[in-house]
Amino acid sequence: MTYSIIPLAKQHLDQVWAIERAAHSHPWSESMIRDLNSRGGCHHVLINSNDTVVGYYYAQNIVGEVTLLNIAIATDYQGQGLGKQLLNGLLEQCEASKAESVWLEVRASNASAFHLYQTLGFNEVDRRRNYYPTATGKEDAIIMSYLFFY
Numbered sequence: 257m258t259y260s261i262i263p264l265a266k267q268h269l270d271q272v273w274a275i276e277r278a279a280h281s282h283p284w285s286e287s288m289i290r291d292l293n294s295r296g297g298c299h300h301v302l303i304n305s306n307d308t309v310v311g312y313y314y315a316q317n318i319v320g321e322v323t324l325l326n327i328a329i330a331t332d333y334q335g336q337g338l339g340k341q342l343l344n345g346l347l348e349q350c351e352a353s354k355a356e357s358v359w360l361e362v363r364a365s366n367a368s369a370f371h372l373y374q375t376l377g378f379n380e381v382d383r384r385r386n387y388y389p390t391a392t393g394k395e396d397a398i399i400m401s402y403l404f405f406y
Contacts, residue, residue, distance in 0.1 A: 257304050259338065261345035264292065264299035264312060271309035272301065279328035282389050298322070298349065302329075302342045311342050315358075322350050324360040339369075343376055347402065356404055361397040363388050370398060378402045 264272065269290050276283045292299065296318045302311035311329040315322055324346065329338050350358055361384065362369050374380075378400040387397035 259302055259304055259310065259341060261300050261302050261342065264301050264314075266292065268301045268303075268309050268312070272312050275309065275312065275328050275330045276326075278331050281391070284326060298353075300342075300345065300349070302338060302345070311338055313342060313346055315346060317350070317353060317355060320354065320356040322346075322355045322358045324358060339372060340376070343372065347376065351404060354404075354406065358402040360400050361387070362400065364396040364398055365390075370400075373400050376402070 269292075273286055273289050276289055294314075294316060296316040297314070298317050299314045300312065301309045304310055309330070310333045311327070313327040314325040316325060327339070327342065329342070347358065358378075360373065360378070362373060364370075364383070379402075380398055381401050382399040384397040384399065386394035388395050
């Protein structure tokens with residue numbers, strides 16, 4: 257199956273909302289998912305050859321500093337390298353727009369995501385203590401960055 261990364265559009269929102277609820281222990285609100293007009297928004301979806309949304313990211317580009325706000329792959333499609341493909345698409349988009357850096361936060365317990373980010377060249381730069389809610393309290397957010405050198 258072939259996959260494409262395209263800008264997020266209104267017709268994708270129902271599928272994105274379904275993925276968001278299934279993929280995250282503490283999903284964004286539906287109103288946040290449906291807000292396509294955020295300042296600096298550069299949100300994209302990963303679709304398969306059947307035009308089914310299998311993943312997405314929400315990012316914000318403010319004066320060359322990109323923040324990855326949210327990313328997910330549909331649970332049925334996880335473990336197939338699609339997260340890496342989606343992140344590479346984000347980095348390519350950032351490079352095309354001459355962004356200086358990409359920033360993200362990842363749950364300390366999400367070892368697979370942390371490893372993927374490291375593999376793609378992100379570096380841990382700090383931690384936000386007790387940032388993310390969990391079923392039993394709070395956990396740290398690891399802040400990571402990717403720098404472009406032109």
